[in-house]
Amino acid sequence: MSELAIEREIDRSKMQVSDEVAIQISGMNKWYGTFHVLRDIDLTVNRGERIVIAGPSGSGKSTLIRCLNALEEHQQGQIIVDGTELTSDLKNIDKIRSEVGMCFQHFNLFPHLTILENCTLAPIWVRKTPKKEAIERAMHFLEKVKIPDQANKYPGQLSGGQQQRVAIARSLCMKPRIMLFDEPTSALDPEMIKEVLDTMIELAEEGMTMLCVTHEMGFARQVANRVIFMDAGQIVEQNEPEEFFNNPKSERTKLFLSQILGH
Amino acid sequence: MSELAIEREIDRSKMQVSDEVAIQISGMNKWYGTFHVLRDIDLTVNRGERIVIAGPSGSGKSTLIRCLNALEEHQQGQIIVDGTELTSDLKNIDKIRSEVGMCFQHFNLFPHLTILENCTLAPIWVRKTPKKEAIERAMHFLEKVKIPDQANKYPGQLSGGQQQRVAIARSLCMKPRIMLFDEPTSALDPEMIKEVLDTMIELAEEGMTMLCVTHEMGFARQVANRVIFMDAGQIVEQNEPEEFFNNPKSERTKLFLSQILGH
């Protein structure tokens, strides 16, 4: 586990949490066939909150956040994202997807497009932004993730860490109000993890609402408002990071933390 | 570089080096076409010796150990393995190959055979061992590498570390007197490296003659009698591990060590 991120000094005061609700999940259940992956999930995320989701493999973390932008559909319960309920109505789905950015473990950049094209594609085709404006905005975000000079390269020519930062920039170009991260650093080499975590911390500082599945406990400690622990499809425990790490309540959490921090 | 292996306490006293010569290489030269890969190699390995071969990429480490069991042929000089000279005589080659076990970086298990069949194949067809005996022996070695319960699975169903241990067991089933390892851990994830190194240390403790190409400096320190450093097809330096690491003589070695231990 890399604790590199901790080296960075951050200004927690900047990170504001408002009272407004960004995401509201209530009584949500999901099955894969007959397999009950998510059980009675209730979760409210306020605007500006930064939530880290942890849990053993197969506990349903990915599934949960993928439900939030309708990459998976849920079968029971209600998900309201940014005031819009996720139903089977495509218009709502489209609306929510353009409000919610997502970063994948394997980046999923489009290898046949340049970095810049990756970043301008969705703004142009989904948001109908004029091309010039889209490029300007893309360059802005690429600068933010510190790789403006790579704009005309192809994803294959970048290192993993750079690729993940492009993936973040690509999401940001859609000006999402919420960002979802699914283990964004677990496919990276240790040095690169730092680059990406730094970028995420910066985002956090700007008050972006974030849900992040990660096992980077350093990151969780540093920026999360809340850590959620999932097991077997349920939210087993949630707490502030300090409390969560130092004083886990449930047995399952203790076991998990001992494993994950043990070596 | 994983230094995990160091945690294990080993009993160096058990490891005996006899005076008998296991491998004798003298004045060996090899070319690939016009490219001179191995230049004037002289090396004597005694029975029970554990030699680690290090060196930059392309320096000819793999080529050297592949010459020892005639996977590559050499053009000049003499190689005597276990008293038999390696010539183009097929009988000698067969004899040497059944005395020398080899583990590859990518394990090269046979994917269409179960673990047990992988391990019994050569004893049955080369050593003409009765099947029952071959199975018993295979199970013995599988127990030794701590995966007897996987015996009836296929290689594709095992993790990398388990696969490499099967590869070691497979070689051991031929009761080789010498084992060659070509970067046995470099294709593995960190946790798995430890499993494999543990197995190799055990072998070392039993007095197996070993030649191992590896960059696991922890392993080298712990079990090697000698570290050989190669560059550009030549043996540039050889010494005891402590001396080698703490007090490298040649400039080339110093540079290499600074790079490899640097991060």
Next chain:
Amino acid sequence: MLIYDTRYRSLTFQVIAALVLALSFWFLGNNLIQNLRAAGLNISYSFLGETSGYDINQVLIDYDSRSTHLRAAIVGILNTLLVAFFACITATIFGVIAGVLRLSNNWLVAKVMSVYVEIFRNIPVLIWIIIIFTIMTAVLPGPRAFRGDNATASMVLDLFAFTNRGIYIPSPHFESGLFDSAVQNWLLVIAFLVGSFFATRRVSAWATAKQEATGVRPSTFWINLAIWFVPVILLMLIMGLSWEVPALKGFNFAGGIKVGGPLIALWFALSIYTGAFIAENVRAGIQAISKGQTEAASALGLRPSRVMNLVVLPQALRVIIPPLISQYLNITKNSSLAIAVGYADITATLGGITLNQTGRAIECVLLLMLFYLTISLLISVVMNTYNNAVKLKER
């Protein structure tokens, strides 16, 4: 709107698709009905029961011009299967030899094999069929050339006659068969061969058992050879095997077995053309097995032949067999080119003469497609079963 709801969206599209489909079927069907009515035709399969009135030059079952069109179609089906079956066997042989030799470390042989593969793959099979048929008809002598004192051609070893109508080879007969009918005698021979097959299976099981017990595998070559040949030869001798040698009688050779020119042309062309493709599959299959596998096996001390048999081939076959089976399907489909050389396969009987004599174009073509579809379905069932059976176990 419905198409904005994920639940109904696909339903909506499917309803539209169904409508379009129905509409086009209606359009085509309606045209068909109108056209048929205008031409005063109707769709009916009763012609299959009528007398065909034509003769076929190669029949595997009883057939003459008084038989029905249906029987003519069956004759055609059997002929298709016959040529396809033999072509599959020979194509596999050509392909495996060429594929393996292409990887040979003999540079010249490898090059010659690539030339073979490239030449045959890149020229249409129809041209090959015609070329080989032309060799058959224009280069080989006619039976007439064998006649008279100053004959320009003669039989090979006095046993085989290569003529431009086909090749005549001696046919075996039983003088004192155990049964009255020749068929039954032959069935007996086949029964013996089947017995030998099972006996060799037993022998190899015995060898394996012996190997498992002692570690040494006894050599079974001579035993197997004896099992295959001794009983059958004895049986044949008892039944008084004699060979009927073809001889020139009247216009043609008589006696012996005739392998007709069209059959040979089609068979040989399909084999050698498909062989080139199979060679590529074989080569790719062997190359797909990483060098590491061979090295690992050699490092364990296995001899090259064992490396091939125990490690490379079992893996390569998994890669080779699926494309091989689709090549078999291709052979079956390409055998329909029989029509270009006058071989009486299903396309030539049902889809050719019957179609023309009865004018039942739609019915005949539909039946023809049905036949080929059935074959291809059967073959893909076989392929899927095989693929599932040999799939490498993964996590």
Next chain:
Amino acid sequence: ATAGTLDDVKARGKLNCGVTTGVVGFSAPNAEGVWEGFDVDVCRAVAAAVLGDSTAVEFVPTTPKTRFTALSAGEIDMLSRVTTWTLSRDADLKFTFVGVNYYDGQGFMVPQELGVSSAKELDGATVCIQTGTTTELNLADFFRSNNISYEPVPIETVAEAQQQYIAGSCDVFTTDASQLASTRATFENPSDHVILGDIISKEPLGPTVRHGDDEWADVVRWSYNALVAAEELGVTSANIGTLAESGSDNPEINRLLGKEGSMGEMLGLDADWAVRIISAVGNYGESFERNLGSQSAIGLARGLNALWTEGGLQYSPPVR
């Protein structure tokens, strides 16, 4: 393309006429690629009558196998290709044979050196036949009724049959006797081959159209009849100019040439229809002589195809 073929043809400005893939004398392209032959003349006659231009024909080569589908599918407007008039083709395949332009019968050709003099001596022979023909069926009947065996070699075009026959991969080539003669004429040494005396069938060959379009059938029928009538009446391509100009004493000639009555109109054509036919291809006899008769390489005698007045069967219904 079922009803109103006449209108279709007029609108198109071209007649699609099905012919053989090449039987010299009946229909074959010459060295310049222009189609010539006895059957071709019928096509040209129809084109001349309907379109006023005997070259406005699109010749569609067909094999015995493809001819009927081409006709019933409407790919061609008429078929003029040595096709035998049979009951089943008429009633089952639904075609109308508008007449018989050549009375023929099935014969056999064998190499001289075989020394065969009668078809009954052909026991065990290998026979080249064109598939999809009446020949194929007659042959089966003939050999069966004479209790002798043979081996058929099915072939699609005359050209192929010719190759196989020359190469000796069949002993006998059988088809309509006229076609045998035409085939033989193209051989290097025609005299090395004999056409046996046996004629084993009746093969009345004639132009064909689809059932169900009687107007069109009439046009084709009378275009053909005009050829025969012209011969009967002594109208030739040589005297047609003067006859058309000045008329004749014979009212039938005048009716044929549109000087009297309104025969053309009745057919949906104009008055000059027959004049154009005769000027373009001559009368039946001229066409015969030019393509098949003594003036040609084939050298067939008129035989059954002489006018009825001369002991033959050619007979035109009255133009009245």
Next chain:
Amino acid sequence: MSTELAFVRTEQIPPSPPPSSAIGPKKWIKDNLFSSIPNTILTIVTIWLIYTVLMVVVPWMANGVWNTSSLTECREVLQGKTGACFSVLSERWNQILYGFKYPVDSYWRPNTALILLAFAAAPVMFFDLPRKMLIFTAIYPFLAYWLIWGGTILGPLVALLGFVAGGFAFMRLSFKSFAAGFFGAIIAAFAVWIIGGGLIPETASENSLLAAVPSRDLGGFMLNLMLGVTCVSLSLPLGIALALGRQSNMPLIKGISVVFIEFVRGVPLITLLFVASVMLAYFFPPDSTVDLFLRVVIMITMFSAAYIAEVIRGGLAALPKGQYEAADSLGLDYPQAMRLIILPQALKISIPGIVNVAVGLFKDTTLVSVISMFDLVGMIRGPILASTEWNGVYWELLGFAAFLFFVVCYGISQYSQWLERRLATDHR
């Protein structure tokens, strides 16, 4: 463990040239031809085989006669020597290439079309060329149609305009929604075609720049090339649609695609050509005649579309699922995701496979000779071999046909291999 083990090399050993046994032609010959006894035997047998073949072929080719006008004449010239009568090629050159009915004074038209084809195909085949050249590729079909078939230029022009209008409408409307763009494009195109078609005067083709040539007059190798090029290009879009349909999660659409693909792949092309020649006409409206060329094009297109669909399906399957998910999560809808993300990648992967289908298809165009069209094989088997002059020259003709096909197919397959290598490195 003694310190005498310690060893340091102070100076580098310079690389030395290998011993003579390790390099040079001698070693090469030994390794590659005579490495073992069986290999030696194999080598000798092969050399003998090559020698025999050459001894037959070389004199035959070398003694070839090029300028006689019939086989008899040629045989006279040869006077019993072995030698080829290549004069059949020179004498029937035009027929072999263009069939026997294409107007001689118009041969420049297909020739031009062929040359222009090189320019049209270049930007598709070589990605490095400027994308602007694709404009010519888009115009090419209409131009080629006009060149080859002749007649009024207005026809192809209107057809082209229809596509342009369709494309324009699509670009305009698809910004709103793909469906709108799609149907808008269809409507626009049809509007242009119907109005434009009405405006073309009846007599336009009579006094046109290029005389009209009916498709029945096409023949020879030109016909093979045309069928090949037309059918492959037409089957691409159809193949893509079928591949997408087969991937679809809508059972009906998937079902239709699967049934179509499996049906077409399950029957021989010959039976489909039979359908074209004897059956298809029944399925068109009465009173419409669709010429054989078009019917054959329809069937061959369907045939190759099914095969191409399978190739593209492979390409689609090779794309990681993450690409679809990333596109979804960015809010791209299905048509956008397909057009911008999935297809460009999947098609690139599939190109070698598509090229292989194209080669197979091109070879299969010879089958049209079976339904009596006069393509190269049909010309040889029909008019040329049947003519009195050339009855009996097989090898020269068949050999030449084989040669023509070999040159084209081998060329294309070399291209495909080049492409495969290039894509392998390209895929960063």
